[in-house]
Amino acid sequence: MILAFDFNLFFDQTMNGVASGVIFSSIALAIVLIYRTTGLLNFAQGEMALFSTFITYKLAVDVGLPIAVAVVASAVIGFVGGAVIERVLIRPVEGAHNPLNVVIVTLGLFLAINALAALIFIKPGQEALRMPELFPAGEVLGIQKETVGFAFVLVLECVLLFLLLQKTKLGLALRGVASNPESSKLVGINTGTMLMVGWGLAAAVGAVGGSLAAMQGSGFDTSLMQTVLVFGFAAAALGGFDSLIGAVVGGLIVGIANAWTVQYVDALEGIELVVPFALILLVLLIRPNGLFGRTIVERV
Amino acid sequence: MSNQVTPDDVSGAAANEPLPGSTMGRAPFPWLRAVAAVVLLVVAIALPYSINDEPLNVVCQVLYLAIAAMGLNLLTGFNGQVSIGHGAFFGVGAFASAILVVDHGWTFEMTIPVAAVVAGLVGAVMAIPALRVKGLYLALITLGLAVLFPVVTTKYVKGSGGIALLKPTRSQVSSMFPDIWSDDQYRYFVCLGLVVLLFLLAYNLMQSRVGRSIIAVRDQEVAASTVGIDVARVKVLTFAVSAAYAGVAGSLSVFVLRIADATNPLVYFQLSIEFLIAMVIGGSATISGPVVGAIFLILIRRQTDEGTDFLPRLLGVEDRTEQLAPALLGGILIVLTYVLPEGLVGGFRKLKAKALQGRTPRPVANATTDPTPN
Numbered sequence: 001m002i003l004a005f006d007f008n009l010f011f012d013q014t015m016n017g018v019a020s021g022v023i024f025s026s027i028a029l030a031i032v033l034i035y036r037t038t039g040l041l042n043f044a045q046g047e048m049a050l051f052s053t054f055i056t057y058k059l060a061v062d063v064g065l066p067i068a069v070a071v072v073a074s075a076v077i078g079f080v081g082g083a084v085i086e087r088v089l090i091r092p093v094e095g096a097h098n099p100l101n102v103v104i105v106t107l108g109l110f111l112a113i114n115a116l117a118a119l120i121f122i123k124p125g126q127e128a129l130r131m132p133e134l135f136p137a138g139e140v141l142g143i144q145k146e147t148v149g150f151a152f153v154l155v156l157e158c159v160l161l162f163l164l165l166q167k168t169k170l171g172l173a174l175r176g177v178a179s180n181p182e183s184s185k186l187v188g189i190n191t192g193t194m195l196m197v198g199w200g201l202a203a204a205v206g207a208v209g210g211s212l213a214a215m216q217g218s219g220f221d222t223s224l225m226q227t228v229l230v231f232g233f234a235a236a237a238l239g240g241f242d243s244l245i246g247a248v249v250g251g252l253i254v255g256i257a258n259a260w261t262v263q264y265v266d267a268l269e270g271i272e273l274v275v276p277f278a279l280i281l282l283v284l285l286i287r288p289n290g291l292f293g294r295t296i297v298e299r300v
Numbered sequence: 301m302s303n304q305v306t307p308d309d310v311s312g313a314a315a316n317e318p319l320p321g322s323t324m325g326r327a328p329f330p331w332l333r334a335v336a337a338v339v340l341l342v343v344a345i346a347l348p349y350s351i352n353d354e355p356l357n358v359v360c361q362v363l364y365l366a367i368a369a370m371g372l373n374l375l376t377g378f379n380g381q382v383s384i385g386h387g388a389f390f391g392v393g394a395f396a397s398a399i400l401v402v403d404h405g406w407t408f409e410m411t412i413p414v415a416a417v418v419a420g421l422v423g424a425v426m427a428i429p430a431l432r433v434k435g436l437y438l439a440l441i442t443l444g445l446a447v448l449f450p451v452v453t454t455k456y457v458k459g460s461g462g463i464a465l466l467k468p469t470r471s472q473v474s475s476m477f478p479d480i481w482s483d484d485q486y487r488y489f490v491c492l493g494l495v496v497l498l499f500l501l502a503y504n505l506m507q508s509r510v511g512r513s514i515i516a517v518r519d520q521e522v523a524a525s526t527v528g529i530d531v532a533r534v535k536v537l538t539f540a541v542s543a544a545y546a547g548v549a550g551s552l553s554v555f556v557l558r559i560a561d562a563t564n565p566l567v568y569f570q571l572s573i574e575f576l577i578a579m580v581i582g583g584s585a586t587i588s589g590p591v592v593g594a595i596f597l598i599l600i601r602r603q604t605d606e607g608t609d610f611l612p613r614l615l616g617v618e619d620r621t622e623q624l625a626p627a628l629l630g631g632i633l634i635v636l637t638y639v640l641p642e643g644l645v646g647g648f649r650k651l652k653a654k655a656l657q658g659r660t661p662r663p664v665a666n667a668t669t670d671p672t673p674n
Contacts, residue, residue, distance in 0.1 A: 041436055093637050100376070101637045104580045107573055108637070112630025119624065226566055230447050237440040273451050277444035284433045284441065 013263045014256055015147050019216065020231075021255020022150040026209025027225075027232030028239065028247035029157065030202040035241045036178045037198030038086075038094070040102050044109035045206055046229030048085070050222065051113050052078040052207030053131070053214045054121040060132050067132045071211045075204040082203025083196040085109070090199070091192070118222045128219030131211065150212055157205060158248060164201075165244075174198060178242075231258075234276045238283055240293020249291065253279070344492055353484040357556060362598045363491035364552040368571075369578035369590030370502055371545020376576070377584035378506060379538040380518030381430060385442025386575050387568030388449040389543040391560075392419045393550030395453060398466035398560035408472060408555055409490070415551035416544040423543020427536040446569045453562035466560045491552055495591070498545060503587050505541070514538050546575070581636050583643025592644045600632055601625075 027045060034042045042048075052074045059070035089109065093101045122129075135149030165171035176184040177194040185191055213228055214220040235254045239246020254276045261275040283291060348356055372386045393415035400406040400414060426445065430438050457466070470483075481489060505511050513534045516524040525531045554560050561567065574597065582593020640647040 035436075041439065089634060093641065100382075100576075100580050100584060101641055104577060104637050105634050107577065108630040108633035110573075110630070111626045111633070115624065115627035115630065119627065230443065230569075233440050233443060237437055241436055273448055277441075277448055280444065281429055281441060284437055285429060288433050288437065290437070 009263070013259045015143050017256030017259030018252060019144065019147040019150050019255070020258065021235075021252040022147075022154045023209055023213045023216065023228060023251075024231040024235045024254050025154055025248045025251025026157065026205055026212065027228055028235035028251045029161070029244060030206040030209065031232055031236045032239075032241060032244055032247040033198055033202040033205065035236070036244075037174065037195055038090070040106070041233075041241075042202070043103065043106040043229075044085075044113055045202065046210075046225035046232065047110050047113040047117070048078070048082065048203050049206035049210030049213075049228075050225045051081070051117050052203065053210035053220065053224065054117055054129075056207070056211040057129055057131055057214070058121070067134050071134065071208060074211060075207045078203040078207035079200035081200075082206075083200035085203075086196045086199035087192075091195070114222055122222065128221045129214075130219050131214035133215055134212075135215075146215070153208065153212065154248065157208065158244070161201075161205075161244060170197070231255075231276065234280055236290075238276075238280050238290060240287075240290025243290070243292035246290055246292030348481075348485040348488045353482070356484050356488050358598060358602065360488055360491045360552070360556040362594050363488075363495045364549040364556065365574065365578055365598065366495055366591040366594035367498055367552065368546045368549035368575045369582065369594050370498060370587075371542040371549070372575045373579045373584055373586075373590045374502060374505070374514070374545070375538050375542035377579060377586075377589075378511070378518060379514045379535065379542075381535065381539070382435065382439040383442040383542070384439050384569075384572045384576060385426075385445035386543070386546045387571035387573075388442075388445040389419045389423055389546035390550035390553070390571055390575075391449045391453065391562060391568045392422050392543075393547030394554050394560040395457060395466070395550075395562070396547070397551040397554045398468060399457070401468045401472050401554075402466045408468070412494070412548060412551045412555075415547045417547075419547020419550065420540040420544035423546075424536055424540040426543070427539035430539060431532050431535060443569070443572075446572045447565070449568050450562035450565050454565075457562065465563055466554075468554065468558050470558070487556055490555065494548060494552065498548065499587070499591065502545075506587060510534070510537070577633060581633070581640070581643055583645030583647075586643070586645045589643050589645040596644060600629060 027049065030045050030049070031042060034040065034045070055077055056067075056070045056074040059065045059073055060067045063070075065073065089105060090102060093105050133146070135146045138145050140148055163171075165175060173184070173189045174194050174197060176187070176189055177191050177198075181191050184194075209228075209232075210225060213224060231254055232251070235250035236247050237250070238253060239248070239250030257275050257279055258273075265275075287293075347359065351359075368386060368390055371389075372383060375381050375383055375386075396415040396418045397408065397411040400411040401408050426442070429441055433441060477486065506514070513524065513529045516527075516529055517531055517534050521531055524534075550560075578593035578597045579590050580593070581596055582591065583589030642650070
C-alpha cells in the first residue's frame with residue numbers, strides 16, 4: 001500500500017483527466033446541441049468531427065495555414081456541412097412513421113463518413129497522421145500547457161455559445177424551437193432554418209473537439225473518434241441530455257474518473273472503462289434525467 | 301425542454317398498429333399464406349443440397365442474425381425499450397458456449413440452451429436499471445454494456461495465447477448425423493430449426509396476453525399500469541427473453557464460425573448496430589421484419605464487400621474496395637430509410653393493400669391496413 005500520498009502524481013493525473021475531459025465535453029456539447037434542437041441522438045457526431053479533423057489537418061499541413069486559423073476554418077466548414085446534412089439527409093426522414101429511422105440514418109452516416117474520410121484523406125498504406133500542435137510543450141504552474149490551452153478553448157466555446165444562445169435574437173429563436181416548435185412557428189420563427197443552425201453549431205463544436213483530440217495523442221487515424229464518442233455519450237448522459245452545462249461537467253467528471261482509475265485502482269487494470277459507466281449507472285439510478293437534465297412530465 | 305420527442309417515442313412508431321393476430325380472419329387469401337409457408341419450407345430444406353458450403357455458411361449467418369434481430373425487436377419494436385447493447389448479450393451467449401465446449405468438453409448442442417439461460421439472466425439484471433431509466437438514457441446504458449463486454453471479457457477470459465479468443469475444433473462442431481448431412485448441412489439445419497422455433501415462439505408470445513401487455517407498456521406505460529399490468533414484470537420479462545434470443549444467436553455464431561472473439565473492443569457495439577439495422581430495414585414491430593431485414597442486410601453487405609467492381613472503377617479507386625464498402629452500406633441504409641420508412645415488410649404490406657383493394661392505403665399514421673403479423 002502507498003502510505004505517503006503522492007500529491008504531485010495525483011495532481012498530474014487529475015490534469016491528464018481534465019485534458020481528455022475537455023475533449024469528451026466538446027463532443028458531449030455537440031451531442032446536447034443536437035438533442036436540444038431536434039430531440040435525437042446523433043451517432044454520426046464523432047465521425048462528423050473526424051471528417052472536420054482531417055480538414056483541419058489538410059488546411060494546416062497541405063495548405064500551410066497556422067493551426068489556430070485552420071481549426072477555426074474547419075469549424076466554419078463543419079458548420080456548413082452539419083447544416084447541409086440536416087437539410088438534405090435528416091429532414092426527409094424526420095417525423096416519419098418510425099422515429100428509429102432517424103437513428104438508422106445517423107448510423108448510416110456513421111459508416112459512410114468514416115469510410116469516406118479514409119477514402120479521401122488517407123492514401124493506401126499511409127501511417128497515422130500527425131496533427132500540428134496548437135499549444136507549445138512545457139508546463140505552467142506544474143500543469144501541461146496543452147491542458148491549460150484545451151481548458152481555455154473549452155471555456156471560450158462555452159462563453160461563445162452562452163452569448164449566442166442568451167444574448168442574440170438567433171439564440172432566442174434557437175431556444176424557442178428547442179422548447180416549443182409549434183409555438184415558435186406561430187410567432188414567425190423559421191424552425192427549419194433553426195434546425196439547420198443547431199446541426200451546424202454542433203458540427204462546428206465537434207470539429208474543434210476532434211482537432212484537439214488529434215493533437216493529444218502521437219498520431220491519429222480514422223478510429224480517432226470512436227472511443228471519444230462513447231465517452232462523449234457517457235458525458236452527455238451523466239450531465240443530462242438537454243443541459244449544456246451538464247455536458248461540460250459530465251465530460252470533466254468522466255475524464256477525471258477515468259484518469260484516477262487508471263492510476264489508482266489496480267484491480268480494474270485493463271477494465272478502466274467500467275468506471276465511467278458505473279458512474280453513469282449510479283447517477284441515472286438516483287437522477288434518471290442526469291445531473292442537470294430536466295424531468296419530462298408524462299401525460300396520459 | 302418541452303420538445304416532446306422524448307426517447308420513449310422511439311418506436312411509438314407502431315402505436316396505432318392493431319394488435320398482432322387480432323384480425324387474422326380478415327386476411328384476404330388465407331390459403332395464400334399457407335402456400336407461401338409450404339414453398340418457403342421446401343426451399344429452405346432443398347437449399348443445402350443445391351448450394352456449396354461457402355454460401356451455405358453465409359445463409360447460416362443470416363439465420364443467427366435474424367434470431368438476434370427478432371430478440372431485439374421484441375424489446376425495442378414491441379416493448380419500446382431501445383437497446384444498443386444487444387451485441388453484449390450475443391457475446392455472453394457466444395462465450396458461454398465457447399467456454400463450455402473448449403474448456404469443459406461439452407457437446408455443442410447442449411450449450412445452446414445454457415447460452416440462452418445465461419444471456420437471459422444477464423438481460424434480467426440489465427432490466428433492473430431499465431425500470432428507472434428510460435429512452436435515450438437506457439440506450440446509453442445498454443451502449444455501455446456493449447462497450448464494456450469485450451473489455452471485461454479480455455480481462456477474465458484467457459483463451460489460446462492468453463487473449464480473449466476461443467476456437468472450438470472442427471470435430472467439436474461436427475455433424476451428429478454424418479451419414480445424412482455433412483457438417484455444413486447439419487449446422488444449417490440446426491440454425492434453421494432454431495429460427496423456425498424462435499419465430500413461432502415470438503409469434504405466439506405476441507398473440508398472447510403477455511404480448512398484449514408488452515405492447516400496452518410501450519404505447520402508454522401509465523395507462524397500462526392502471527389497467528392492472530405489472531409494468532416492471534413485463535419489462536424484466538421482455539428484457540430477459542430478448543437477451544436470451546441474442547444469446548442463442550451468439551451461441552450459433554460460434555457453431556457456424558468456430559470462433560468467439562472479444563479482442564476488438566468495438567466489435568460488440570458494431571454487432572448491436574447491425575441488429576438494430578436489420579430490425580429497422582425489415583420493419584420493426586412486425587414479426588417477420590427482422591428475418592427479412594437480416595437477409596437483406598447480409599445481401600447488401602455481400603454486395604458491397606465483394607461485388608463492387610463497377611463503382612470503384614467508376615470513381616477511380618479500384619484498389620480501395622475495402623474502404624468503399626462501408627460507405628456504400630451507409631449510403632444504402634440512408635436511401636432505404638428514405639424510400640421505405642416502414643421497412644421492407646411495411647412497404648410490402650402497403651403494396652399488397654394497394655394491389656388487393658385497388659386504392660391507396662390510409663396515411664402513414666395508421667398505415668397497417670392489413671394488420672396480420674407477417
